[in-house]
Amino acid sequence: MTGMRSQDLLSPLPAGLFCKPGNFHIDPVRPVERAVITHGHSDHARAGHGAVLATQETLDIMRLRYGENFAGATQAVRYGEEIRLGDVTVKFHPAGHVLGSAQIAVSCKDTCIVASGDYKDVRDPTCAPFEIVPCDVFITEATFGLPVFRHGDAADEVKKLLASVALFPERAHLVGAYSLGKAQRVIALIRAAGYDAPIYLHGAMEKITHYYQSQGIALGELRAVRGTKKADLAGTITLAPPTATSDVWTRRFPDPVTAFASGWMRVRARARQRGVELPLVISDHADWDGLTATIRATGAREIWVTHGQEDALVHWCQTKGLAARPLDLVGYGDEEESETLAEGEEA
Numbered sequence: 001m002t003g004m005r006s007q008d009l010l011s012p013l014p015a016g017l018f019c020k021p022g023n024f025h026i027d028p029v030r031p032v033e034r035a036v037i038t039h040g041h042s043d044h045a046r047a048g049h050g051a052v053l054a055t056q057e058t059l060d061i062m063r064l065r066y067g068e069n070f071a072g073a074t075q076a077v078r079y080g081e082e083i084r085l086g087d088v089t090v091k092f093h094p095a096g097h098v099l100g101s102a103q104i105a106v107s108c109k110d111t112c113i114v115a116s117g118d119y120k121d122v123r124d125p126t127c128a129p130f131e132i133v134p135c136d137v138f139i140t141e142a143t144f145g146l147p148v149f150r151h152g153d154a155a156d157e158v159k160k161l162l163a164s165v166a167l168f169p170e171r172a173h174l175v176g177a178y179s180l181g182k183a184q185r186v187i188a189l190i191r192a193a194g195y196d197a198p199i200y201l202h203g204a205m206e207k208i209t210h211y212y213q214s215q216g217i218a219l220g221e222l223r224a225v226r227g228t229k230k231a232d233l234a235g236t237i238t239l240a241p242p243t244a245t246s247d248v249w250t251r252r253f254p255d256p257v258t259a260f261a262s263g264w265m266r267v268r269a270r271a272r273q274r275g276v277e278l279p280l281v282i283s284d285h286a287d288w289d290g291l292t293a294t295i296r297a298t299g300a301r302e303i304w305v306t307h308g309q310e311d312a313l314v315h316w317c318q319t320k321g322l323a324a325r326p327l328d329l330v331g332y333g334d335e336e337e338s339e340t341l342a343e344g345e346e347a
C-alpha cells in the first residue's frame with residue numbers, strides 16, 4: 001500500500017478545504033454538497049449546504065442563527081466518534097475554542113491530517129478542553145501568530161474589571177465581547193472571581209447565552225438590559241457585542257466605562273482607536289506560545305498555516321526543521337475584531 005500525498009487528501013479550493021477521496025469540504029465559505037464544520041462562528045459555519053456534519057452544539061448554534069432550514073440534512077458527530085466518508089475516516093476532537101468546537105482529523109491509508117479550525121490550549125469553563133491530536137500534517141490557525149501576542153491569564157483581566165466596578169459604583173460597565181463564546185466565557189470568569197450580582201445582556205447576546213445555560217453551563221443570574229431603568233444600571237456589568245459599545249445604545253447607561261475583551265487589546269493603539277477605556281486581554285485563540293507548543297506536541301512533520309499572521313509562524317516552523325506553508329484560504333474573518341449585528345437581533 002502506498003502512502004497518500006497529503007495534498008491529495010485535502011486541498012485548498014475557492015470554496016474551502018476540499019477532501020476529494022471523502023467528497024466533503026471543511027468549513028466551506030460557499031454552499032457545497034457536503035460540509036464538515038469545526039464550530040459555529042459565522043465565517044466557518046454558513047447556511048445553505050446540502051448536508052452538514054458537526055457536533056450537536058454546532059448544529060444547534062447554526063439552527064439558532066439561521067433557522068430550521070439552514071442545511072438540507074444534518075448529522076451530529078460526537079467527540080471521538082469515527083465516521084467513514086468515502087475512502088476516508090473523519091474524527092472530531094475538542095478544540096477548546098467555543099462550545100461544540102472541534103478539530104477534524106481526516107485519515108486515509110497511512111496519512112492523517114488534522115484541521116484544527118480555531119483553537120486555544122488554555123482552560124475555558126464553557127467548553128471541552130483542547131486535545132492534542134498526533135498527526136502527519138497539522139493545519140493551524142494563526143490569528144495571533146506573532147511573538148508579541150502573549151495573552152496572559154484571563155482571570156487577571158477579569159480582576160481588573162471587578163476592581164474598576166468597585167472603584168466606580170455610580171458608573172455602568174459595558175464589556176464588548178463576541179456574542180458566541182467570548183461573552184459566556186467572560187461571564188463564567190466573572191462568576192469564578194466571586195461576583196454574584198446579576199449580569200446584564202445586550203439583546204443580541206440573549207439567545208446564544210441562554211443556549212449555553214441550557215447545556216448546563218453555570219452563568220449565574222442574567223438579566224436583559226432592555227426594559228431596565230438607567231439609574232438601575234449604575235454599578236452593574238453588561239455584556240454587549242463590540243459594535244454596540246460605541247453607538248447610541250450606550251446612552252441608556254449612566255456614565256459607562258467601556259471595556260473590550262479581545263486578544264487584540266494587547267495592542268494599545270487598537271484600544272485607543274476604538275475608544276476602549278478598559279482593555280481586557282482575553283482571547284479564544286491560542287497565543288504565540290500556545291500555537292508553537294501545540295505545533296510541537298502534535299508531532300506533525302508538516303504544518304499548513306491559515307487565517308491570520310501566517311508568515312511568522314511558517315518561518316518559525318522552518319527554523320525548527322518542519323515543512324511549513326501558508327494555505328491560501330479566503331473568506332475567514334476574525335471574530336475578535338468586531339461583530340456586525342445580524343438582522344433581526346434587537347438591542
Ligand SMILES: [Zn+2]
Binds near residue numbers: 039041097118335
Ligand atoms: Zn472562531
